[in-house]
Amino acid sequence: MAVSGKKASKQFSSSTTMASDEDLQIYCQPCDEEGPRLPAHGYCTDCKEHLCKNCFTAHKVSRASKHHILQDATNMPKVLQQPSTSIHTGQSDVLTTPCLKHSKEMIKFYCNDHTKLLCSVCVTLEHQTTSCKVDYIPDISGDIIDSKEYQVILNAVNTTCDKFQQKVEDVKKMTYKSNSSLKDALAEIKKFRQEINQRLDELERQAEDAAKVIEQENNKHLKAVETTCEDITKSLKASSDKIKQLNTSKQADELFMELKLAEKTMKDIEKKAIEFSSYNIKEHNFKANVAILSNLKAEKSFGTLTQRTLNKEALPIQIQSRQSSHEGEICVKTSQDNKKCWITGMSLLTPDLLIITDIDNKAVKMVDTSSQSVFHQLQLDDWPWDITTVTSADLAVTINQKIQFISISSNKLIKKHTVKVDGDCYGISCYQGKFVVSFAEPAKLQILDLNGTIQTTIDGNNIFKHPWYITCNRSSVYVSDKDMKTVTRLNWQGDVLGSYSGMSGPRGMSLSDDGTVFVCDTERNVIEEISGDCSTGNVVLKNLKSPYAVCWCGETKKLYFSGRHGYEKYDNFLHTYKLS
Known part of the structure; x- marks a missing residue:
């Protein structure tokens, strides 16, 4: 597996021009990037890299490369080869997607057991080839173009997009329905308040009607008393005038009879006065029905807004565009x-x-x-x-x-x-x-x-x-x-x-x-x-x-x-x- 590095230009130039004994010596390419330089012991035809003895042995054991074709020192190429290129037409073999856990490392492997994309550090620390089936991505990606997996996942992505777009429309409809229901609830609140007002108005009218009846009775009695008293006053005044006249004219017989009649009339009038005094005229005060006020004070709300879930699925909040x-x-x-x-x-x-x-x-x-x-x-x-x-x-x-x-x-x-x-x-x-x-x-x-x-x-x-x-x-x-x-x-x-x-x-x-x-x-x-x-x-x-x-x-x-x-x-x- 070719790795770019500081010494690459020197190695690759030696494939065409070897000007010294050092250049004639072929070294392990993976080790040559980090040092020390070790003589090549073999060659991987898949990675197109010369390998030292340790790398050659590890290459045969690693799950990512154990199926690669290796050549020993006798059969390996005697000159350095250009870095390996992808077997896919028009596609570079350089993998450049960084690992989310190890930002300095690129993703190059795939763990089939955990279905995860990995860098070399992930493989070493968490997905060793002895316990996980790890593949080198360029080795397994050759048939992915226009594959069945490509079609299945692409269709799934499109279906998911359509699903979430539909969810947005559904939430819009439910939001409209919710807001409409709130308007209806507010209308019901106003209606309920009107009903309460109407009932209070009825009770108020009843109290007013009862007061008017009492007022009418009071006025009727007052009228009767006024009329009776006026009649008595006129009668007594007439009797008084006649008595004075008879006394002045010295008509003793007539005066005697008039005085006796006046005396009897006075007794009758006294009885009438007693009758008037027995009439019960009352002062009125209002005593409120405190139960109505107490009930209102006891209530903590005008009513309740009941709820019914329209949809339990949560979706991201969308921002509306503004002018x-x-x-x-x-x-x-x-x-x-x-x-x-x-x-x-x-x-x-x-x-x-x-x-x-x-x-x-x-x-x-x-x-x-x-x-x-x-x-x-x-x-x-x-x-x-x-x-x-x-x-x-x-x-x-x-x-x-x-x-x-x-x-x-x-x-x-x-x-x-x-x-x-x-x-x-x-x-x-x-x-x-x-x-x-x-x-x-x-x-x-x-x-x-x-x-x-x-x-x-x-x-x-x-x-x-x-x-x-x-x-x-x-x-x-x-x-x-x-x-x-x-x-x-x-x-x-x-x-x-x-x-x-x-x-x-x-x-x-x-x-x-x-x-x-x-x-x-x-x-x-x-x-x-x-x-x-x-x-x-x-x-x-x-x-x-x-x-x-x-x-x-x-x-x-x-x-x-x-x-x-x-x-x-x-x-x-x-x-x-x-x-x-």
Whole structure:
């Protein structure tokens, strides 16, 4: 088996010109590549190589070459031969596919027992020919062109592609059905609320009707009393006038009788007064049916959304293409700045309020995205790197070996307390009262509570070399690594769930409202959107100038990013694009 090396040119030239005694001597070609030079003891007609005694013996034992035809010293060619070439027409015998385990070795063998492609190191360490049936690939690949195996595997590949394409269509249909069912469920919720409102309206009308009946009875009684009292008053007044007249005219007989009649009338009226006083007029108050309110308070939800699995098969999340439009730039350089800006971190509090860190000017700035201006700036004693929102009015900034808390009051940034951490920290992201912080030396992540107490430490090992930026949600933590050139997805326990490696210089990241991740790639001058499972990605903005930090606003569909290009007319601005 021919192996290229430093001495090959000398050996091959000797097949035509042998100018010295050394050139007349034929040496073992495999040993000649690494030294020492040993005289040839035989020749392999398959490999077209001269072999020393040890290589000759090993050649007969190795499973990969034991069927080769060997010639002893008497019958072997007396001049060096050209390196062996493939028996396949137009195909080079030089195998150039590197081994996944041993990157400096090329794949040359195939283990039939384990169905694995191997390099020479794999054969030596794990698939020795005494225990595995190992073949040298050029020896067994001669009939592979247009073979039955070729057709079978090609058909299987095409079938699998068609299957996954169909899966995408199936998932689209099921997603549409799921979203439609949610719309129907929301309509049922509104209908249920209307039914509750209608029942409450009925009960309210019943109470109102009962009150109206009582009111009508009260008014009817009042009318009767008024009429009766008016009649009595008129009668008594008439009797009083007559009595006065009879007394004045000295008509004693008539006066006597009128007085007796008035006396009797007064007794009858007293009975009527007693009858009126016995009528029960009541004051009314409302006593609520507390059972209705208690039942409502006891309920924890308006109802439940029941679920039925449409398909249990999991597929990679597909990224939809987006249309972009340039919305303009926001100048973030202020009169307080002594240097050009280098914006390394961003955090959006509201669609109109963006907070940024300017490391070169040691500042945290409040940016009004509506007026496109900086309206407050907080100077720090050291260089801030990244920033995250803690609450609607509180933020946290990584500064060397500490986390600086900052609050917003009266449209101003105010420094609060600091929390020390055990290393130089870079990226930071907060979710539900927990920080995830990245460290470069050594490479690691830490999950902290708001007091700085370490909850979990995730060592870099083979996961990270220089974790740079972090963003997180309920289920995942995403980390961009500038040296590994990857975006890695982990769960909150530190287990790796996925990794996206199609990048050259990943930097700042921002989560979208549908779970994808926008990532700045400074080396390729693009911003890429990768799926939440890190399986796929699409470039959404290209031909940029070293994009560095990025922030997404889901409400306005705007993407803000900074640059680190080295020119003030570019680095002093935030660049805004609308994506749809």
